[in-house]
Amino acid sequence: MPVAGSETYVIGVDFGTLSGRAVVVRVADGAELGSAVHDYRHAVLTEALPDGTPLGHDWALQVPGDYLDVLREAVPAAVRGAGVDPAQVVGIGTDFTACTMIPTLADGTPLSELDGLANRPHAYVKLWRHHAAQPHADRINQLAAKRGEAWLPRYGGLISSEWEFAKGLQLLEEDPEIYHRMDRWVEAADWIIWRLTGAYVRNACTAGYKGIRQDGHYPAPDFLAELNPAFAGFVADKLDQPIGELGDAAGTLTAEAAAWTGLPEGIAVAVGNVDAHVTSAAAQALEPGQLVAIMGTSTCHVVNGEEAVVVPGMCGVVDGGIVAGLWGYEAGQSGVGDIFAAYLRHLAPEFTHERLTELAARQRPGEHGLIALDWHSGNRSVLVDHELSGLLIGETLATRPEDVYRALIEATAFGTRTIIETFGRAGVPVGEFIAAGGLVRNALLMQIYADVLRMPLSVIGSEQGPALGSAIHAAAAAGAYPDVRSAAAAMGSKQTAVYRPDPRAADVYDELFAEYTRLHDYFGRGANKVMRNLRAIQRRSVSA
Ligand SMILES: Nc1ncnc2c1ncn2[C@@H]1O[C@H](COP(=O)(O)OP(=O)(O)O)[C@@H](O)[C@H]1O
Ligand SMILES: O=C(CO)[C@H](O)[C@H](O)COP(=O)(O)O
Numbered sequence: 001m002p003v004a005g006s007e008t009y010v011i012g013v014d015f016g017t018l019s020g021r022a023v024v025v026r027v028a029d030g031a032e033l034g035s036a037v038h039d040y041r042h043a044v045l046t047e048a049l050p051d052g053t054p055l056g057h058d059w060a061l062q063v064p065g066d067y068l069d070v071l072r073e074a075v076p077a078a079v080r081g082a083g084v085d086p087a088q089v090v091g092i093g094t095d096f097t098a099c100t101m102i103p104t105l106a107d108g109t110p111l112s113e114l115d116g117l118a119n120r121p122h123a124y125v126k127l128w129r130h131h132a133a134q135p136h137a138d139r140i141n142q143l144a145a146k147r148g149e150a151w152l153p154r155y156g157g158l159i160s161s162e163w164e165f166a167k168g169l170q171l172l173e174e175d176p177e178i179y180h181r182m183d184r185w186v187e188a189a190d191w192i193i194w195r196l197t198g199a200y201v202r203n204a205c206t207a208g209y210k211g212i213r214q215d216g217h218y219p220a221p222d223f224l225a226e227l228n229p230a231f232a233g234f235v236a237d238k239l240d241q242p243i244g245e246l247g248d249a250a251g252t253l254t255a256e257a258a259a260w261t262g263l264p265e266g267i268a269v270a271v272g273n274v275d276a277h278v279t280s281a282a283a284q285a286l287e288p289g290q291l292v293a294i295m296g297t298s299t300c301h302v303v304n305g306e307e308a309v310v311v312p313g314m315c316g317v318v319d320g321g322i323v324a325g326l327w328g329y330e331a332g333q334s335g336v337g338d339i340f341a342a343y344l345r346h347l348a349p350e351f352t353h354e355r356l357t358e359l360a361a362r363q364r365p366g367e368h369g370l371i372a373l374d375w376h377s378g379n380r381s382v383l384v385d386h387e388l389s390g391l392l393i394g395e396t397l398a399t400r401p402e403d404v405y406r407a408l409i410e411a412t413a414f415g416t417r418t419i420i421e422t423f424g425r426a427g428v429p430v431g432e433f434i435a436a437g438g439l440v441r442n443a444l445l446m447q448i449y450a451d452v453l454r455m456p457l458s459v460i461g462s463e464q465g466p467a468l469g470s471a472i473h474a475a476a477a478a479g480a481y482p483d484v485r486s487a488a489a490a491m492g493s494k495q496t497a498v499y500r501p502d503p504r505a506a507d508v509y510d511e512l513f514a515e516y517t518r519l520h521d522y523f524g525r526g527a528n529k530v531m532r533n534l535r536a537i538q539r540r541s542v543s544a
Contacts, residue, residue: 008120009033009262010478011075011092012471014275014464015192017129018043020070023464025471027090027480030491034082035464038074040066053119055427058132058386061124062443063537064102064110067192068260074259077482089263091255093270093474095466097128099163099210101163103182108194111182112336125188126167129298130335131378131386133170137161140169143226144219151214162334164208164239165219172231179230183239187211189272196269197251201244203272207328208318211239215319245269245324246278247476247484255256257523270470272478275298275328277322278469283489285459286323289421289431293416294465295439297338298359301331302420303327303430311426313382314470323484329428331419332404334386335377337439344409348401353442359411360448361444365508368403370394371515373523374411375531377386382422383524387535388491391523407408409445410509413452415518420453429457434494448474448497451505453514461493482490 009028013020023035046063048054055061079086084205101124103111118429144152152159159166162469166186172236173178186194187206207213218235244250249268258265276294280302285292291303300484304326308317314331321328335342344351370391378386392404420430433455440459441444449456463469472487522528 004036005257007088008090008480009082009088009091009304010471010474011078012467012469012474012478013075013092014466014470015067015070015094015096016275017097017127017136019368019462020067020074021467022070022074022078023220023467024084025468025491027272028388028490030468030472030493031466033084033175033463033466034080035340035467036074036077037233038070039067042066045124047438049121050122051119051358052122055072055121056132057539060127060130061121063099064125064188064191067188068195071196071257071260075263081261087264089267090214090480091268091270091474091478092261092263093273093472093477094189094192094196095275095470096187096192098187098189098206098274099167100128100188101126101167101357102179102186102191104184104186104191106183108184108186108191108200111178115176120175120178121424122171122178123392124419128162129377130167131161133166134161134386136173137166139227140165141225147224149219151219153310154214154308155212155316156312156382156384158311158313158317159212160380160384160499161386162201162380163212165212165234168234168238169227169231170226176230178205179251181237187272188508193250193269193272195255196257198254199240201250201271203242204243204245205274205318205321207243208270208411211273217513226499232266245320246271246273247324247473249477268474268478270473273470273473276302277328278473279460280304280322280358280463281472282462282469282483282492283434283436283454283479284488284492285432285434285494286326286485288326289429290434291420291430291432292434292436292460294437295336296437297336297434298334299412299437301315301416303329303423303428305329305428310428310459311423311428313384313422315381324428329423331381331423333374333412333415333419334380335374339374339376339390339408339412340405343405348405351401356402356405357444358453360406363403365505366512368397368399368406370399370520371512372404372407372408372411372414373516373519374408379524381419385524387532388524388536389531391519393519397446409448410452410512413449414513417452417513418517418520431457434458434460436465449501450501452509453474453499454506456497456501457499458494458496459498461495471513493540
């Protein structure tokens with residue numbers, strides 16, 4: 001039950017890839033009364049640092065000060081837009097992309113802000129999409145498999161280059177001076193809470209999925225030393241920190257953060273969380289078998305289960321990783337909206353998403369004669385290899401941009417089907433598919449997914465699922481509800497079976513999916529290493 005007395009509100013802030021969004025939510029029923037978005041000034045640094053220092057291939061950095069601007073700009077704007085009295089706000093919750101890592105001093109100061117370090121790439125935030133640590137991930141995986149590390153199956157047998165250890169090892173080996181100056185290696189999800197409360201609490205979600213924390217332990221020092229003797233103390237010296245459970249309060253808003261946001265000092269601040277995982281609460285999808293796909297720049301798939309089983313190539317399974325009391329599973333596709341955006345930007349600049357969607361919608365499944373592999377940003381699940389790349393087969397002199405666009409959408413749907421079938425075979429059946437995120441607004445894409453998956457698609461009620469999910473966690477952290485489940489029951493929403501599969505389309509897609517699977521296994525499981533070879537040739541030519 002909400003706290004007694006006058007109407008109260010909570011703030012949810014979603015820190016996405018390019019912008020942060022704040023939403024003001026009524027505690028009693030989850031009504032969204034106002035929202036505001038603030039674009040990060042430096043967006044994503046992929047070519048060069050702000051001073052022009054060039055970056056290598058597959059790099060993706062951010063500037064931490066941009067996140068604070070969201071607190072200063074978007075939060076007060078959302079409160080103003082909602083027309084509520086800030087004094088009635090009882091809590092704030094946040095979610096972040098992950099694994100997004102900030103090297104800091106012991107007080108949380110990012111190294112990129114120190115005199116003399118602004119031109120050092122490794123001093124900056126490594127965004128989740130930074131894929132330059134694949135060789136380091138490969139070494140971690142080979143060594144863990146050789147030693148039979150007990151934690152490896154909890155990650156489906158492979159650690160991703162996107163995660164804390166691979167990125168940390170890359171930092172150590174490519175810029176040891178920065179590594180030694182770094183006191184803490186901090187998830188942005190926790191850094192923002194540190195800034196809001198003055199307390200550094202590591203959230204259970206990223207510590208588990210991205211930080212290899214299982215059953216209360218991290219990989220042992222002798223494992224780390226075998227990777228590199230100077231890495232032996234990585235956990236003890238840079239990473240370890242008290243853990244906060246999702247939906248608990250990490251602390252209260254400091255006077256400084258109250259001044260940034262215009263919110264009352266002392267209100268509850270929820271433990272940090274991840275954009276994907278927090279959305280399950282907003283979609284009222286916390287029961288085992290309800291899979292939420294947060295479909296935007298990338299797609300994350302999150303689903304709860306009663307117990308931990310091994311799903312090959314999943315991102316991970318974490319006790320309480322989505323909600324307390326259940327094992328949370330995560331899988332993902334690193335590129336989805338990003339693939340469509342890159343196609344428009346580089347190859348069809350005269351078109352928009354809307355125009356190509358409209359043209360592609362006139363076709364029947366299979367009509368374009370194409371099939372694609374959706375690995376333009378590598379493969380997070382189930383192959384866990386970011387040196388894989390995209391592929392398009394079937395082009396002729398007649399192939400048009402809308403054909404390719406449709407084939408790319410279908411490829412991402414096949415990627416999702418591969419993940420769902422892998423979960424099912426491993427003993428984590430998916431009973432309901434709930435779509436969330438920016439791609440939900442593309443009705444053609446939604447219908448293609450329903451047809452490819454042969455499943456009805458439910459759709460989250462909110463257009464800002466992560467921010468609403470964060471607000472729900474804020475309500476729990478403020479004690480307005482006893483826990484996240486009851487807050488989600490009152491404040492979340494979804495519409496059931498909005499898109500239903502068309503059996504005739506599904507038949508064609510079954511055939512195309514069989515072709516996709518053949519290509520997927522051939523290029524992705526080592527029979528043909530052309531994609532990795534091309535990447536190696538590219539690296540040599542760039543550095544020559
Ligand atoms: N109509 C559309 N059809 C397909 N993709 C779209 C459409 N509109 C935007 N996108 C893609 O969706 C992604 C943004 O999704 P969104 O959920 O808003 O952001 P994020 O995942 O960063 O939170 C971008 O990659 C963009 O190219
Ligand atoms: O891996 C993640 C969660 O575990 C990232 O947060 C995600 O892939 C980035 O999300 P978005 O597509 O919303 O920018």
